[in-house]
Amino acid sequence: MAEFTRLQNCLALIRLRNPPVNAISTTVARGIKESLQKAITDDTVKAIVICGADGIFCAGADIREFKVHKTFDIQLGDIVDEIQRNKKPVVAAIQKLALGGGLELALGCHYRIAHAEAQVGFPEVTLGILPGARGTQLLPRLVGVPAALDLIISGRHISANEALKLGIIDKIVNSDPIEESIKFAQRISGQSSQELQMTSDMVADKSSALGPPKGYTSKATIEFFFYLTVPGLCCGM
Numbered sequence: 001m002a003e004f005t006r007l008q009n010c011l012a013l014i015r016l017r018n019p020p021v022n023a024i025s026t027t028v029a030r031g032i033k034e035s036l037q038k039a040i041t042d043d044t045v046k047a048i049v050i051c052g053a054d055g056i057f058c059a060g061a062d063i064r065e066f067k068v069h070k071t072f073d074i075q076l077g078d079i080v081d082e083i084q085r086n087k088k089p090v091v092a093a094i095q096k097l098a099l100g101g102g103l104e105l106a107l108g109c110h111y112r113i114a115h116a117e118a119q120v121g122f123p124e125v126t127l128g129i130l131p132g133a134r135g136t137q138l139l140p141r142l143v144g145v146p147a148a149l150d151l152i153i154s155g156r157h158i159s160a161n162e163a164l165k166l167g168i169i170d171k172i173v174n175s176d177p178i179e180e181s182i183k184f185a186q187r188i189s190g191q192s193s194q195e196l197q198m199t200s201d202m203v204a205d206k207s208s209a210l211g212p213p214k215g216y217t218s219k220a221t222i223e224f225f226f227y228l229t230v231p232g233l234c235c236g237m
């Protein structure tokens with residue numbers, strides 16, 4: 001599930017809870033969607049923080065459901081789009097791990113604050129799939145195409161420090177990233193909506209060089225990954 005808490009000072013907190021690694025199951029996705037709706041439609045909420053329960057952000061889609069469902073009625077990509085469309089700033093507080101869909105959820109947020117010992121990555125390739133919830137579009141916008149390809153193709157986890165250097169994370173803390181994110185959200189929620197709009201417009205202008213932000217992975221990219229990940233076919237390259 002995802003727990004919605006209305007905090008003091010015009011903030012809302014959305015906490016993913018699905019032991020042991022807060023994976024995004026159908027129930028968690030529904031919880032995030034409903035919590036976002038509550039926060040977005042409540043005029044007294046000025047900023048939102050997303051975090052995970054029990055000291056871990058999220059290890060991605062719930063792989064236990066892969067055997068059960070062929071299609072999912074709630075798509076994580078749509079949730080990421082919803083966060084990006086939303087005018088209220090959303091901060092991801094990353095403790096321990098943000099992997100796969102968990103990292104995609106964090107990339108959809110406007111700011112990411114991580115604990116110094118956290119790790120992030122896209123391990124999808126180890127399951128024979130690609131990041132399917134906007135990660136292939138959002139990561140290159142932040143770090144450039146070569147670094148994004150390296151992370152997506154290798155599936156490796158990187159440290160918070162490397163993620164900070166690449167620009168995936170905005171700030172590293174040694175204290176509780178949830179508390180830090182709440183303080184940060186409180187600070188930026190004091191900015192006028194005009195200032196926030198100017199900032200998000202500047203980010204949109206900068207990333208427009210990489211083409212439209214939405215949509216699925218292009219056919220060419222899928223073919224490229226297919227060749228790289230199917231051993232027999234790599235020989236032909």
Ligand SMILES: C[C@H](O)[C@H](C)C(=O)SCCNC(=O)CCNC(=O)[C@H](O)C(C)(C)COP(=O)([O-])OP(=O)([O-])OC[C@H]1O[C@@H](n2cnc3c(N)ncnc32)[C@H](O)[C@@H]1OP(=O)([O-])[O-]
Pocket residue numbers: 020021023059060061062063064076097099100101102104123124127129130131132133135
């Ligand atoms: C939309 C998006 O684009 C796409 C489509 C996706 O997001 S696809 C999904 C992408 N995510 C992954 O591929 C993450 C896979 N997991 C790992 O890499 C590791 O597990 C770990 C997170 C680094 C922890 O390692 P660990 O060594 O500390 O402990 P563990 O013993 O391995 O794992 C501890 C417990 O957590 C369970 N677990 C781990 N990851 C899980 C997951 N994603 N879903 C459900 N359960 C998971 C695992 O089965 C075990 O359970 P139990 O046995 O205790 O009952």
